[in-house]
Every structure is written in C-alpha cells, then in structure tokens.
Amino acid sequence: MTFTRRASEIAIGILPIALVIALWHAIAASGIAPAVLLPPPGAVFARLIEQAGSRQFLDNAAVTLYRLFAGFSIAVVVGVTLGVAATGSKAVEGIVKPLVRVLAPLPKVALYPAMILMLGFDDASKIALVVADAVFPILLATYQGTSAVDNKLVWSARAAGCTPRRALFTVVLMAALPSVLTGCRIGLIISCIVVFLAEMITSTDGLGYLLVRAGRNFETVDMFVPLISISILGLTLNAAFNALRKWLLRGFAEES
Amino acid sequence: MISIERLSKAFDTARGTSHLALSDISLDVAGGEFVSILGPSGCGKSTLLYIVGGFVPPSSGAVRVQGAAVTGPGPDRGPVFQEFALFPWKTVLGNVMYGLLEQGAPKKIAEDRARALIEMVHLKGYENFYPKELSGGMKQRVAIARTLAYGPSILLMDEPFGALDAHTRTGMQHELLEIWERDRKTVLFVTHSVEEAVFLSDRVVVLTRSPGRIKEISRIDLPRPRRRAELLVDRRYQDYVVAIEKLMDDPAEVRA
C-alpha cells in the first residue's frame, strides 16, 4: 500500500514536468518559434548529457554548487541563531525585530553592486547576495516557531536541571524544528534562484555565467543547458532536503 | 517541607490593567504528605503550582522548600502537566533518560535507570516509540517516569489525569498511589475532581473563585493503602466527597 502510494506520489510529481517538456516539444516542432530561438528539448538534453562529461561544464557547475551551499549554510546558521536568540532575549529581540522589519522587504539585488565593490567579483559577493536573500525567511520562521513553543516543555527541562540558555537550543529550537525547517526549505529554494541570478549579473564562471555567455553568442542550445541543470539541481536538493526533514521530524505529529 | 507564605500573584493583562489571580495563600505541606488543591476553573490552581515550581515568580509572599526560598526551578520539584509536555523529538527512552543526563549521570547508568522506570510505569516494550505513537494514558506514564527519573522529593502535578478517559484515569490514580506509598514523595496535586482529591489525599485544599484564596482545608482520615472499590462503599469516603462538593457549590466567598 505504501509502495503504490509512493509510486503515485512520484507520478504526480513527474507529471507536470513531463507536460512542460511535451509542450516545449510541441511548440518547437510546430515551428511557431524558430529552432534557432527555441531548440527542441531533445537537442537540449542530448547536449546536456554530452556536457555532463565535460570538465569545463562540471567545473562551472561545481562553482555554482559551492556558492549555493556556502550562502545557504551561512544563512541557516545566522538565521537560526538570531531567531532563537530573539526568542530567548528581550534585548536581542529589541535589536533584531526592527532591523528585520526594515531589511526584509528590501530588494537585496539592489545591494549587489555595493557587495561587488566591497567583496570583489569572486565568490564572496555571490555568497553574500545568497545569504542576504535566504536569511530572512529562515530567521522569521525560526523566530515565529520558537516563540510559539509551549512553556511547559521548557519548564520540564528546567526542572530537570537544564540552564535557560541550554534549554534555548536543546529544547526551544528542537520543539520549533518543523517551523525552522519550513523556513530553511524556502531559504534553499531562494538560494538556488539567487546564486544563478548573481552569476548572470556579473561573473566569469558558474552555470549562470554559462547561460549569459551562450546567450551573447546566440548559442541557444547551450543557453538552455545551464537552465535545465539548475532546475535539476533545485529538484534534487529539494528532494534531499525533504528526506532529511522527514527523518528529523519523525517524532513530530504528521503535517505536510 | 513546602511552606507557602502569604502568596499573591497579579498578572498584567493585555488591556494594561492588573488581574489578581491568587490572593494571600498560606499553606504548609509536610514531607511525604499528599495534598490536593481543588477549585473552580480559573481560580489560580495552576498558577500556584507554577510558583511553587519556580517557573513563575510571585507578586508578593514567598515559597520555601526545606527552609530555602524558591527562586527558580530545581530538580527537587518535579512537575507533571495535564498536557504531558513530552519532548516530541525524543523516544520514550530518550524522554525518561533526559533528566538523568541533565543531572550528569553517565549514559549507561541513565539508560539502565530509565529502563527500570519505564518498566515500573508498565511501558516495557515501548522504549523506542515516539510520544505521538502512544495513547494519552501512556503519554502521562512517560511524563511521570521522566519526572521521577531525576529523583525529585516533591511532585507538582497539574491535573495530570484531566485529559484521560474515566477508566484510564482511575487506573492511573491507583498507580500513582502505589508509587507514592513506595517512596513517600511530597505531592501537590491540582485537580477539579472532588472524588479524585478525596481518594488520593491526606488533605484537600479548596480555593475560592478567582482571585483564589484558601476557602477551607479538609483532612481526609481514610485508611491506606486505599482501594477505590472499597472506598466507594465506605460511608466516610462518601461523606467527605459530599461535604467538599457542597463547599465548592457554596456561593458565599470567604472574606480575607
């Protein structure tokens, strides 16, 4: 029973992707869009498989992956720490809350030129942009989740001899894990988008750079390869994250 | 053992006014005594227990435990809550081991002691279950074992059986008395069931409607060990229940 359910879940997950590819193929085949502008999916996937073996492509993919993970990891550490600290201390809350209110709605891309000037064209400025965009959903989810934790969980720990600060990370954060992980998942998706965006704006390597370079040279097939790669990357990371989340939340009441 | 001296508690409400929850409570509880606190909903029973636990500070007055003023939670006072407040990310074994590990016990010793406690509360075989996989009665047994694990000399029980069905409830009352007969902990037990209070207690403290004051303290002179089936047909038990029921119905409030 669980097997058929699992199988149907996968089918439902794949169906929309298959539809998009089918639509893409139909448009390309119909000739509405000239093949030089919209290459058929077959050509793109063939090129992707070919590229997947090339050193240069893999190096660029690795660069993107590194920036993505570095940015996302920093965002998780900073967001979770600040979110928990804001719940645990009125003083931190007093600083973090107004800061978030001002910074969260700001379009972070607007800060990107400044980041480039400060951090250079290399990895650091891209990672900084990823952090800037991914940190807020993680921070907000952590803060909301931790401030909604039932006092009695903390009291149960405190009576057993746990100090308030220890309880903050071993009890409050753990109890808020479902909410924290939801924030992290949103942060991960944002990280995927933003790392690509940063590389497209200005870069000399990475998947985003490959796309822009191919576009400039009017190599449409090569333009679609990084796009498909980042999509596959996003889907894979999301699936991996969900598996991790399911395992971490195995004791928590079922929720989607 | 516990000495509550002229305790009052006022809460600041959302409307900026002050709400008096407890007024001028004085009560001495001897070591090994089982004292129940009865009163209408909202009269401050939980608040009183939280103050004794050191989870909530009093507005005026003081609580002393063996002569020392209570300033915060401590492993000498173990709480048991109506909502169980188990750690959802820990298994039954993990929950019961928690306090021992916090107290610095080596892992092996903590595990052995936790397993013995789990057996004592009749949950052998459920060590690796998560709380969500247990029934209400089983959850509360885990919560009691988790609290007993770090060896508090005082148990603070806030309507521990309030969320359980009638059958489970009477079973748990017997089990609690068995545990209490064995190691004679001091118990402060909040309930709104008169029968439960009379069945379990040496003394029953009846509080007035909000703000809670002590209305009357009744000594329950029934032989121990007590068996529910025997007590139900015991005239003295019935008289206690009727007298306290009457007291709780009485609209006339005691003037301070």
Ligand SMILES: Nc1ncnc2c1ncn2[C@@H]1O[C@H](COP(=O)(O)OP(=O)(O)O)[C@@H](O)[C@H]1O
């Ligand atoms: N944290 C709080 N903030 C404000 N008011 C509270 C708080 N906790 C309890 N109260 C108020 O104090 C009174 C007593 O509450 P409680 O101790 O929970 O009563 P009981 O356990 O007897 O039902 C109630 O009127 C309740 O609204």
Ligand SMILES: [Mg+2]
């Ligand atoms: Mg209550």
